[in-house]
Amino acid sequence: MKITDTFRVSCHNIRHNLGRTALTTAIVAIVSALVMFLLLIGVSFRENLLTVARYAFSVSGATYTMSGAQVLDFHNNINVGPITEEEYALYKERAEAHREVCGDDVAQTNSLSLLESLNDAFLFFTGNFRGFQDTTTDDGWWVTPPVIYAKSFSSVPAGITFREGRSWTPADSGSNAIFVSREIQRRAENGGHIVHAGDEVLLLNLGKEQQLASFTIEGFFEGDDTPFYIGMDKLFELTSASDSLYVKTISMHFDPPAGAYDYDATYASMKSFTEEMSAALEQDYEMADLPGADIFIMLFSDITRRFVNNFVDQMRLVDVLSSIVIAVFALLAFLVLLLSVGSVANSVIISVDKNKKFFGMMKAVGLNARGLRGLVMSELLLIVTVGVLIGIALLYALFPVANSIIVTLFDYLWSAELLPFAVSALIPVWLPLSTVAFFLLLTMLFARGSIRKIASQDVMVTLSEVA
Amino acid sequence: MIELRNVNKIYGKGDGAVHALKDVNITVHDGKFTAILGKSGSGKSTLMNIIGALDSPTSGEVFADGKCLTALSQNELAAYRNKTTGFVFQSFYLEPTFTVLENVAMPLIIAGMKRKEREERARAVLEKLGLGDKIKKRASELSGGQKQRVSIARALVHEPSLVLADEPTGNLDSKNGSEVMALLREIADSGKSVVLVTHNHADAACADEVIFLKDGVAAMRGPLLPGEDPYGG
Structure with missing residues (x-):
């Protein structure tokens, strides 16, 4: 069965069960908006915190300036x-x-x-x-x-x-x-x-x-x-x-860029650079017998360690803290999703049950198990996608609220006057996509028993149950 | 040609098991109209389902043109049904929210045929069965006789070599029932194999061969004689 026909049949079924479908879509919309709102707060907090921390550490002195590679x-x-x-x-x-x-x-x-x-x-x-x-x-x-x-x-x-x-x-x-x-x-x-x-x-x-x-x-x-x-x-x-x-x-002097960058990678690059330089410059000489040979390593590792200790470690700490914050929000979002996905899965189960005769007839004329699962999945995908799209619209409507929360929070933690840039909420691209994916995944997990049953059931058993 | 060799079908287990078919050895010949005749509970629907690959025997083998159907997977059987068999059910099993055209085209949708092509074929079959003016109507808007003709159209649209009809006149009045039987006869005369399941010996009289079932035991014989009552009445 072609994918277009699968979706066409699913659309047909949705149209003829509009009341139930509309209710399910509304649930998906509200829940997805709430889930995305929670994730948005977490992500925005983390990204803004990293930016503020980077700025704060840079303002505090040349602690991340690697001021000498000897x-x-x-x-x-x-x-x-x-x-x-x-x-x-x-x-x-x-x-x-x-x-x-x-x-x-x-x-x-x-x-x-x-x-x-x-x-x-x-x-x-x-x-x-x-x-x-x-x-x-x-x-x-x-x-x-x-x-x-x-x-x-x-x-x-x-x-x-x-x-x-x-x-x-x-x-x-x-x-x-x-x-x-x-x-x-x-x-x-x-x-x-x-x-x-x-x-x-x-x-x-x-x-x-x-x-x-x-x-x-x-x-x-x-x-x-x-x-x-x-x-x-x-x-x-x-x-x-x-x-x-x-x-x-x-000497080397490093000013990290104002925007986000991978400081671990930068440190690794600095370290490899100094090691390359020392290897290149010492290669003509026999260092092994010279007591000062260890100086190379001591110096480089010392200076780079200083860099790490002063900046990279601090940024790592902020990274970890902000990751914990986002994990808490993600957990809350997941719980909300989990609590509500049952009702969406129930809609799938009802749909499968109501369409049992239809599925039985389709199986009699040659629809295989995969095709049947495709019909159910496509209906679910349509409902969840439309629901999440509406949820995104709701999220944008709630964006000023999220922005206000972030601004107020950072104003409380650091006075806004001290920051040369404005903090704001931000909606990452992956947010709606991952919400759709999680919704689909969880709903399929909840409804898989019912779908598997109808897919594997003998044709005549299916038809006889509704005869 | 469909061959059943030592086919048994048992439902359930232990003391509650029902032995629906007992060592059935029959052949459905190509191009013949075969009736499976028996009283209610004799196992005739079970036999039809096995012939049509809707069900698998508990033991024994089923061959279709030399190919062993009992060795096929569920997906392979589904593909076989889509290509080779058409079904006409007593309860029609039409999707009420779909149009007549959409119902008839269903086997072609499953086969992955393009929309334009399948609609043309469905339309042609419906015209042939005198339902050309009902194409856009919903199946729920049709009479019983019309529904059964749509069901027959669906069974024919993908040009199967075997048409199986399970008590097709069971929910119809005598006029519509006669029309349906005449249609099935016409289909058989066109060269297709037709298998009719019925308890009605009058309907079975249309067939070229009769498989008589009693308590799961099958016996093949030629056509019923006019006025013959196979139940011995």
């Missing part, structure tokens, strides 16, 4: 210069592939900004502490080993003792004072370099903006190999067994 490159026996054109081109090429991550600031090489963003933690390099020469050139900075790492603390955990030189005081926070870990001192000594309090050290800043800063080692502190967690949560050290050290920094 590429460390150890290379033997070459003089250090700024980032080469080839490396810059390589960076740009990689960054282009991750345009959404890097934005327009493709290759900032301002390590001073990097250092600032690292909350006072920075790298410096020094060679002979007593006879250090000014090796700056117009092209950039020179680095000579050994590298000793130190940092200026913003706070000092309890239990740290100082030997040689003075102890740290809160006044040192943000200052140029340098305190070096005892472990680093020991390692430097093992490498043949003696480090004392009072030694002058030079901050080498590679990149387009050349900066030289001089610091004095104020003191040493006892601690473990990775003592403090400040700023980027990792205190790291650099040592070099090579004759020269080449350090360059490339």
Whole structure:
């Protein structure tokens, strides 16, 4: 039987049972409007919440700005210069592939900004502490080993003792004072370099903006190999067994777009970008023997983790909370649907029963079980579709109410004046389609017993029941 | 040709089981008018249903032109009926809300024929049966005789090779009944096989062959002699 004829026969049956059909359609319309209204509130709340959260987190600071991807490159026996054109081109090429991550600031090489963003933690390099020469050139900075790492603390955990030189005081926070870990001192000594309090050290800043800063080692502190967690949560050290050290920094700056975007995917893209960059830039060098090799991973993972911790995690939390809200509304909508679908299914069962003789005759002249199910399904589809369409019209009539609820709710949670955009209710495209689908599915489940019975019943049994 | 071999039909189980047909071995020959004659409860409607593939035997086999119907699935039997058999029922089984044309075209709708073509064929059959002026009327608006002729038209529209009529005159007066029997005779004379189920020996007298049923046991014989009462009265 052709589909058009199936629907034609169903339309005929509907026309000749108009009262019952109209009542069923009205029930479907009202219920579907209510179901869609509940889902609309849930969906609108979630989408607006995500938008507000994204805005709020961005306003709260550069917590989702990945302000430094430091590429460390150890290379033997070459003089250090700024980032080469080839490396810059390589960076740009990689960054282009991750345009959404890097934005327009493709290759900032301002390590001073990097250092600032690292909350006072920075790298410096020094060679002979007593006879250090000014090796700056117009092209950039020179680095000579050994590298000793130190940092200026913003706070000092309890239990740290100082030997040689003075102890740290809160006044040192943000200052140029340098305190070096005892472990680093020991390692430097093992490498043949003696480090004392009072030694002058030079901050080498590679990149387009050349900066030289001089610091004095104020003191040493006892601690473990990775003592403090400040700023980027990792205190790291650099040592070099090579004759020269080449350090360059490339920073990335990421501003997420104002609209919705997949932040998990963005984070993944940022992570893969930094890993690609480090793999590309380290590939010519043998990193395995160099103690600083771990720095790559630590740095990248540290910075990206910072990104995750600050923004992605927060957005995930908001995502989860808003998903719970929408799940509650969806559950309410489902319960409403479930309670009312029985009456729609009943209409199907009545229709099947009333048309038993007709179905029996059709089976006698050759209608198979599939054709019979098609007749019942098409009638149901017509009723539910028309009902949901009317329900959509009702929903649009109720839209100002839904909008008012959302606006009032967000005005209560956040004052509307603080938001540079307007919140509103929104009707997703999938809403009416999924409502039709669920209605049909549930009704068929309820009515399947009756349909299966008539489809499988012997023809003469069917006809004899109504003879 | 329809062949029934050792066909039994039992309804129910255990002590309450009814053995409607007992080892029936009969043949319905092509182009013949065959009457199944028996009293009420003899199993004749059951036999007709099995011949027409509306029902399956409990045991035994049914062959239609060498094809075993008892081995077919329900869907295959439905397709077979749509193509090969036409039914005329005592209660007509017309859909009252459909027009005469729509009722007659029903087998062609199921067969998936295009609308224009099926309406043409339905119209032609109705014209032939003298119902050309009733095409647009609803089936509920017709008299009993007209309804049965519409039912016959529906049974013929898809050009089946076998027409089965179950007590077609049962709800008709004698005039209409005679007209219907004459129509069935005409159908048989046109080359189709006709199987008539009846308890009325006068109707059975129109047939070329008679299958006499008593308590589920069938016996084939030739036509009834004029005035013969097969019940022995």
